[in-house]
Amino acid sequence: xxxxxxxxxxxxxxxxxxxxxxxxxxxxxxxxxxxxxxxxxxxxxxxxxxxxxxxxxxxxxxxxxxxxxxxxxxxxxxxxxxxxxxxxxxxxxxxxxxxxxxxxxxxxxxxxxxxxxxxxxxxxxxxxxxxxxxxxxxxxxxxxxxxxxxxxxxxxxxxxxxxxxxxxxxxxxxxxxxxxxxxxxxxxxxxxxxxxxxxxxxxxxxxxxxxxxxxxxxxxxxxxxxxxxxxxxxxxxxxxxxxxxxxxxxxxxxxxxxxxxxxxxxxxxxxxxxxxxxxxxxxxxxxxxxxxxxxxxxxxxxxxxxxxxxxxxxxxxxxxxxxxxxxxxxxxxxxxxxxxxxxxxxxxxxxxxxxxxxx
Numbered sequence: 161x162x163x164x165x166x167x168x169x170x171x172x173x174x175x176x177x178x179x180x181x182x183x184x185x186x187x188x189x190x191x192x193x194x195x196x197x198x199x200x201x202x203x204x205x206x207x208x209x210x211x212x213x214x215x216x217x218x219x220x221x222x223x224x225x226x227x228x229x230x231x232x233x234x235x236x237x238x239x240x241x242x243x244x245x246x247x248x249x250x251x252x253x254x255x256x257x258x259x260x261x262x263x264x265x266x267x268x269x270x271x272x273x274x275x276x277x278x279x280x281x282x283x284x285x286x287x288x289x290x291x292x293x294x295x296x297x298x299x300x301x302x303x304x305x306x307x308x309x310x311x312x313x314x315x316x317x318x319x320x321x322x323x324x325x326x327x328x329x330x331x332x333x334x335x336x337x338x339x340x341x342x343x344x345x346x347x348x349x350x351x352x353x354x355x356x357x358x359x360x361x362x363x364x365x366x367x368x369x370x371x372x373x374x375x376x377x378x379x380x381x382x383x384x385x386x387x388x389x390x391x392x393x394x395x396x397x398x399x400x401x402x403x404x405x406x407x408x409x410x411x412x413x414x415x416x417x418x419x420x421x422x423x424x425x426x427x428x429x430x431x432x433x434x435x436x437x438x439x440x441x442x443x444x445x446x447x448x449x450x451x452x453x454x455x456x457x458x459x460x461x462x463x464x465x466x467x468x469x470x471x472x473x474x475x476x477x478x479x480x481x482x483x484x485x486x487x488x489x490x491x492x493x494x495x496x497x498x499x500x501x502x503x504x505x506x507x508x509x510x511x512x513x514x515x516x517x518x519x
Contacts, residue, residue, distance in 0.1 A: 165189050168264075169465045171324035171451045176351045179469045180480040180507050181317040184487070186462065186499065188260050192492040200267035201225050203441070206250070206259065206315070207275040209428055216434030222441065225262055227255075245486065250314055251307065253486035263321050269445035271328040273437070274315050275429075276339065280308045283336035296341035306477065309342075313478035316344055323352075328384045328448040335364060335377030344475065352383070356449045365391045370433035386443030390436060463498045476510035 165186070172182050201224060203217040208226035217224040232248020232255065245254035263272060280289040280298065289305050291298040298305040315331070322329040333339050340346075353359050360381050367376040369392050380387055409415055460468075484507045487493070495503060 166462045166465070167451070167455055167459065168321070168324045169462045170455065170459045172320055173465055173469050174351070174355060174451075174454070175320045175323060176347060176474075177317060177320045177324075178475040178478075178480065179466070179471055180484065180510070181320075181475070181478075182466060182469065183503065183507065184257070184260060184480060184483055185264070185321065186466070186503065187484070187487045187490070187493065188257055188264065190493060190495050190499065191487060191490045192494055199223060200265055200270070201262060202267050202270050204259075204262055204266065204270065204272045205275075206273065206318070207277060209275075212429045212431050212434040213273055213437050214434075216431070216438040217441065220438040220441065222438070223267075227259060227262075229255075251310055253483040256314055256483050257487055259318055260321065263318060263325060263327070266322070266325055266327050269326070269328060269448060269450075270322075271330065271441060271444050272318070272322045273330045273332070274319065275332045276315050277308055277311055278334050278337050278339075280304045281337040281339050282334050291338050293338055293341045296338045296345075297343065300477070309477045310479060312339065312342055313344060313475045316348055317475065317478060317480075320348065323383060323449075324451060326448075326450040326452055328382065328444045330380055330382040330384075330387060330444070332378060332380045335379050337379070340381070352449070355454060358449065361385045361387050363388045363391050366394055367430065367433065369393070370436060371430040372433075382444070382448075384444040384446075384448040386440050386445075386447040389440045389443060392436075461498075463502055467502060473510045479509075481507040481509050 168185065169182055172185070202222040203214065203224040205211060205214045205217075205224065205226045206228075208214060208228040209230065211226040211228070214224045214226040227248060227250070229246070229249045232246045246252040247254040247258050249255040250259060266272070279285060280302075281291060285304075286292065288302065289298040291305075297309065300306045300309060319329045319331065331339070340349075349360050360383060362379065362381050364377060364379045367378050368374065380390065407415055488505065
């Protein structure tokens with residue numbers, strides 16, 4: 161199914177994907193020469209940092225790719241005109257389109273791991289972000305919040321594409337993250353439950369059990385029940401070697417907390433954790449929820465699906481229109497006649513009503 165554009169678009173619509181993203185998938189599909197990808201990938205690590213998961217997967221014999229803003233730089237693609245864009249930044253058009261392409265090139269049951277940027281999602285930042293279970297969107301007037309929201313919404317699009325390609329997705333976060341309460345996250349989880357009759361699988365574990373210097377409670381969500389094997393219990397929990405938060409008293413005399421100088425390093429996955437993920441790789445593939453059994457007989461063609469999919473203002477913070485503009489003028493875009501008749505020349509900027517009220 162992962163090579164069938166008609167099936168992918170049907171699955172994306174069933175998952176509640178925004179039409180704007182579905183158009184991007186079509187454009188990436190029919191644009192030639194973007195990147196020279198001759199082989200399929202078994203593992204993709206997004207927000208990879210030091211890429212300890214990728215290293216472990218490659219060591220285990222899995223063809224893998226890593227993505228992080230740390231690896232990229234602004235460059236020009238001759239097939240996409242003169243516009244410059246960072247091809248390793250998911251917030252840049254080339255970075256998001258590159259991620260889309262690699263997912264479309266995923267092998268059978270491939271695993272995509274997303275360690276979404278969490279700095280404005282955790283409890284220690286709620287004084288600034290304003291995030292809570294009841295208001296997970298946060299104060300969007302702050303760049304740190306709006307940037308994270310854009311990453312969340314673009315990552316949700318990529319997760320839905322992984323699901324539509326019958327792959328395995330995993331999203332990892334610190335234990336205090338409010339990502340699970342983000343409105344569009346909740347919506348996708350609801351669509352998943354209605355489609356597959358089972359909820360997304362959730363697991364928590366202590367990272368110190370894998371050699372981390374701090375206890376650090378972690379949580380992961382996946383469409384594969386095999387993810388639960390990451391929880392190896394709490395017994396023999398290593399004593400923390402560092403403190404990730406420090407207390408201070410503000411001007412009003414109130415005791416507050418902030419991240420310590422050691423907090424940043426806890427973002428790095430310990431090598432033993434990468435090895436553990438590699439060990440459960442086959443379990444993840446075997447236990448994933450897949451669309452193959454849900455496709456109806458004689459499902460509609462891609463153009464038919466797109467023509468009956470409504471435009472919405474959902475995923476407005478993902479800013480998908482700029483990605484569409486970036487690739488729509490590609491010199492090597494080769495659309496079949498059926499697609500040329502219906503694909504738009506541009507996409508309007510989307511805005512939700514709650515965004516309008518904050519401007």
